[in-house]
Amino acid sequence: MRASLHRRFTAPLAVLAASSFLLVGCSGGADPNDPNAGGGAGDVGTADGVVNVYGTINGDEATLLEKSWADWEKANDIDIKYTGDKEFEKQIGIKVQGGDTPDLAIFPQPGLLADTVASGKVQELPADALANVKEGWSEDWQKYGQVDGTQYGAPLMASVKGYVWYSPAKFAEWGVEVPKTYDDLVAVSKTIQEKTGSAPWCAGFNSGEASGWPGTDWIEDLVLREAGPDAYDKWVAGDTEFTDPDIKAAFDSVGTILQDPSMVNAGYGDVKSINSTAFGDVATNVANGSCALTHQASFFEGFLTAANNADGKPATVAEDGDVWAFLTPPMAEGDPAAVTGGGEFVAAFSNDDDTAKVQAYLASADWANSRVSLGGVISANKGLDPANAGSDLLKSAVEILQGTDTTFRFDGSDLMPKSVGSDSFWKGMVDWIDGTDTDSVLEEIQAGYTS
Structure with a gap:
């Protein structure tokens, strides 16, 4: 979704890193404040x-968004004037067809942006925006906002996916350590059980309507780690089908956890x-240790x-706190760091x-x-000071995004055509469970490609 970062999330104000949705009134008729309402968007x-x-x-996330540009x-x-819509992915197409477009839209998926283009x-990105994109973003991030080599979207925020959240104190109590390989992760899980x-x-x-997206993140992590970045790229581009043995292998690996009733x-x-x-909702049980x-x-x-x-106090996220996290480990110890992530693009x-x-x-x-x-x-802006991140975990996530040794790949479902990435893939994960x-x-x- 997501998770580009904001496409699927709902949370209270204290949920600093969560993105959420509220229909503010932009999905109905034309906005009387929009100079382009009712006309062609290219005018x-x-x-x-x-x-x-x-x-x-x-x-609450929208409140922070509006605060971020208030002085400017x-x-x-x-x-x-910002409007958030939990049905953005469906409504943006309706708005385009009806000529009821905003001046700017924040797309949570490059695939949806490409469909809309x-x-x-x-x-096309105007000169000053294009200059900022070229200055502040890597070539990979620039490409996520391009269609046929033309820059239409400017990257905005980002997320690092694939974290496994756990209790450091409980790990010590159980005598287990942070796993170094995926097999170790499964073994640690069995020990805890x-x-x-x-x-x-x-x-x-x-x-x-976006149910199933957390499962796509699991599969993407395993395709990248098991089959490698080249195979991941071919899969995301549609050159490798979902029925390919590499993709089935990723489902099987995820299934050792998500389809095991003892897990x-x-x-x-x-x-x-x-x-x-x-x-x-699973944050409740992770925070209280159950x-x-x-x-x-x-x-x-x-x-x-x-x-x-467990003491009824707000949970802390730190290496010595109630909860901490490690990245889903590689298939073999010593494999290069491989990370999936997401983000939004302003068009x-x-x-x-x-x-x-x-x-x-x-x-x-x-x-x-x-x-x-x-x-x-x-x-992932190269001009971002990691010290500005709100926690140690987020600081480390920024460093991962900015790291030259990290193999980073954008969320696969977000790059796929909407009929697959935010439709058949999501629905398929639900059916699989x-x-x-x-x-x-x-x-x-796979049938989503022909629907």
Whole structure:
């Protein structure tokens, strides 16, 4: 979703790293404040001091977003009006077809951005925004916002996926260490199960219309680690089908945990309860110690700090705290660090001066440092000071994103066409957890390419 970082998340204010959604009123009729409402999105807009921005981010996270640009708004005499919509992925297409487009949209998936660019309504990045993108972002991040070599989207925020969250104190009590390989992870899980007599893992795939996305993150982690970055790239590009042995092998590896009733679903039920458990709700059991392990992105820290530990106090996330995290380990000890992640991209439907100024600012290191310093999120902008990140975990995540030795790959489902990445892949993961055999699920997901 996601998890690009913001496409699927709902959380309270204390949930610093969680992204959430609230329908503020932009998915209905044309916005009377939008100078382009009802007209073609490619028309030249009139700079009137108002720039409408539409995205998935909402609630408390939207409050921080608006705070991040507040000083810049005043200095530049531009009013940025933000609207968040939990149905963005569906509504953006409807808006484009109906001519009810915002000035700027924050896309949570490069694949969805590419689909929208095909409408002919998305503007190429203006000069100042393009300059900021080239200065602040790696070539890989630039490419995620491109379609056929043309830059349409400017990177915004980011997340590091594939963290396994655990209790350092409990690990010491059980006599287990952070695993160095995936086989070690499975072995540690079995040891915990034997020592506690209960399932060590908890997971939640429920996320409304986006249910299933946490499972796609699992599969992507294993494809990258088992088959390698080249195979991952071919799979994401659609050159390798889901029915390929490499992809099935990733499902089998994930299944050693998620489909084993002795491994899941700690505190929530059996394997099938994964589908009925909201992805953020598992933070409760991880924080209070009734769930030993869960797999989730860097944003999950905010859900944990909003939950209580076993003593009824707010949980702490630190190496010596209630909860800490390690990256899903490689298949063999010594393999290069491989990380999946996500992010958002800002694209324009208007080309007036005010819109161009806002888009350029959001692509800058100045904005990245402003937003990250407010807590809960990170960015891959090269001009971001890691010290501005709100916690040790987020600081380490920034360093991973900026590290030259890290093999980074963008969330695969976010790069795939919408009919697969945010449709058949999500649905396939739900069916897989419900008990549909792997071969049938892989065929079902692959069929999304022809739907």
